[in-house]
Amino acid sequence: MPRSTWKGAVSFGLVTIPVTLYAATEEKDISFRQVHPADGGRIKYKRVCEVCGQEIPFAEIGKGYETADGRMVILEASDFNELPLPTAKQVEIVQFVDADEIDPAAYDKAYFLKADGPGAKPYVLLREGLARSHKAAVVKVALRSRESLALIRAHGDLLLLQTLLWPDELRDGQFAAPREDVAASPAEVDMASMFIDQLTAPYDPSQFTDSYRDALEQVVAAKLGDTPVPEPTTTSEGTGEVVDLVAALKASVEAAKKRREAAAKAG
Structure with missing residues (x-):
């Protein structure tokens, strides 16, 4: 528990x-240490008081609230309780x-x-x-x-x-909205809807994994000599310039159909 x-x-x-x-x-992330690459030694930080210059143990560090005019109010545990x-x-x-x-x-x-x-x-x-x-x-x-x-x-x-x-x-995200003069045609919206329909399925979170964490663990294992060095994955980067949106979406729909058919056969 x-x-x-x-x-x-x-x-x-x-x-x-x-x-x-x-x-x-709970977060399932890979944590890193700050190290000196030359010898692998860990980098450590000292907690030093800016007034007296003494190193202060963590157990003796208190909480202070600084006012707008620079005054510092020291708060005790009882103040919070x-x-x-x-x-x-x-x-x-x-x-x-x-x-x-x-x-x-x-x-x-x-x-x-x-x-x-x-x-x-x-x-x-x-x-x-x-x-x-x-x-x-x-x-x-x-x-x-x-x-x-x-x-x-x-x-x-x-x-x-x-x-x-x-x-x-919550920030106002209106700055990220496209210009008002940018619009999609009915044919483009219809094709986008078809693509959405092809990829619509009941949500099953167990079907998804953290690929980044898995890939990083492979790299760590390879550096330890436990496994071969993994081959880098190449991806095609789009330019963002699509001449014919309807054609691009139609191709996407066909690709989605093939993926679903392949997944159905594999299952």
């Missing part, structure tokens, strides 16, 4: 559900919404909610109510030294809490 992230209660009207929060995701913030230990449901009302760009981190002690029955009640109504609960919760907006929704047998970015944390 992973380490818990937060412990408190969810307030569902007059019903209180004691819960513990656990991270629902005793914040005058209702959401520090209590999550109150303030609204129910359709989950598809939320911009997917606002989703941040996912957590499993686990019922504690007498919380199992009201936990199931909230889970079943959300599942039947196809709604999600909007809440505010204080996690990792900050307050977040979040959704609680049914996820199989579990309740899942999904933190959301605040509105002012």
Whole structure:
């Protein structure tokens, strides 16, 4: 079982559900060390105080908040534990919404909610109510030294809490939109729709793997002498200049058909 992230209660009207929060995701990435290429030695950094010049052990490093005029406020652990913030230990449901009302760009981190002690029955009640109504609960919760907006929704047998970015944390992406005078013809849209139809299938995440991580692990194994050096993969880079979009999309549709037929035979 992973380490818990937060412990408190969810307030569902007059019903209180004691819960513990656990991270629902973990990153599977390859980590690197900063090294000196000449001898493979690791690069180390010292934490030095800019005032006295002393090296400070990590356990003695505190948290300071610098004001706009340059003053520094030193915060103690008790300052964080005793914040005058209702959401520090209590999550109150303030609204129910359709989950598809939320911009997917606002989703941040996912957590499993686990019922504690007498919380199992009201936990199931909230889970079943959300599942039947196809709604999600909007809440505010204080996690990792900050307050977040979040959704609680049914996820199989579990309740899942999904933190959301605040509105002012979402950038306006209008700068990336094509010029208004750029348009696609009906024939081009029809052909694009045919290509989408050819590649439409039920989503099965188990069919996808991290090819970059796999390739990097092959390179590492080869450098250790465990495997032969892998052949580099060559890809054709497009210029972005397509003279006939309909012809290009038609060729894409035919290629997609052949891939699906080959996959069906292999399966």
